[in-house]
Amino acid sequence: MxxxxxxxxxxxxxxxxxxxxxxxxxxxxxxxxxxxxxxxxxxxxxxxxxxxxxxxxxxxxxxxxxxxxxxxxxxxxxxxxxxxxxxxxxxxxxxxxxxxxxxxxxxxxxxxxxxxxxxxxxxxxxxxxxxxHEVIFRRCPSCRANNIVKDTWFECALCDAELPKQWNYH
Ligand SMILES: [Zn+2]
Incomplete structure (x- = not known):
């Protein structure tokens, strides 16, 4: 599916x-x-x-x-x-x-x-x-900001929290 x-x-x-x-x-x-x-x-x-x-x-x-x-x-x-x-x-x-x-x-x-x-x-x-052009999206688990991950840098652009490696918009 x-x-x-x-x-x-x-x-x-x-x-x-x-x-x-x-x-x-x-x-x-x-x-x-x-x-x-x-x-x-x-x-x-x-x-x-x-x-x-x-x-x-x-x-x-x-x-x-x-x-x-x-x-x-x-x-x-x-x-x-x-x-x-x-x-x-x-x-x-x-x-x-x-x-x-x-x-x-x-x-x-x-x-x-x-x-x-x-x-x-x-x-x-x-x-x-x-x-x-592939885009990697992650929701910040801390501040809920919507991030686009750049250069495999899994860090929130707003609060610096670590972003999960797995897609997390469930
Ligand atoms: Zn954040």
Whole structure:
């Protein structure tokens, strides 16, 4: 059984975005092309488009504007993975992907859920083996701050408490 991730971010953000439009389910390449068009997404100077994504509980890819909160993209529900995707334009090959979601703090091991969702929707990765940017999230056991572990330095950025080696958002 794949792990499900619940929203663990600030409840004020959840309250602000709930009821707003959720992420679009992408079932095919043409779904993605349609979404890019209607949301007026534009490639940057690198000819790339970054989006917010979640993999919903049913295993479908959902995307939203890059500046959207993951909890809005997921309509507040549990997810199998969450992060950012970067599409090369116009090939729509996925050049970069990360599990960067401070709302859900998914583990790097959630990559297979993303991979399955991408394959199901007929899209493809440039290098399909893992997140190109892996983020390690830990909750501080002392002050409850949400930390991103940098350089395997398992210490809370706010209070210096030691962070556990195991993912701890249960
Ligand atoms: Zn702390």
């Amino acid at each position: 794949a792990q499900l991730y619940s929203y663990v971010g600030p409840s004020a953000i959840r309250k602000r975005v709930l009821g707003k439009e959720e992420g679009s389910r992408i079932r095919s390449r043409s779904d993605l092309e349609h979404w890019l068009k209607i949301t007026l997404q534009e490639a940057d100077s690198q000819k790339q488009i970054w989006v917010t994504f979640v993999v919903d509980q049913e295993g479908h890819l959902r995307v939203a504007d890059r500046h959207s909160e993951h909890v809005q993209c997921a309509a507040g529900k549990v997810v199998l993975s969450a992060g950012e995707l970067c599409f090369d334009y116009p090939s729509l090959e996925i050049a970069e992907c990360s599990n960067q979601s401070t709302g859900y703090c998914p583990e790097p091991t959630s990559f297979p859920a993303l991979k399955t969702a991408i394959e199901k929707s007929g899209l493809a990765f440039a290098s399909p083996s893992c997140f190109t």
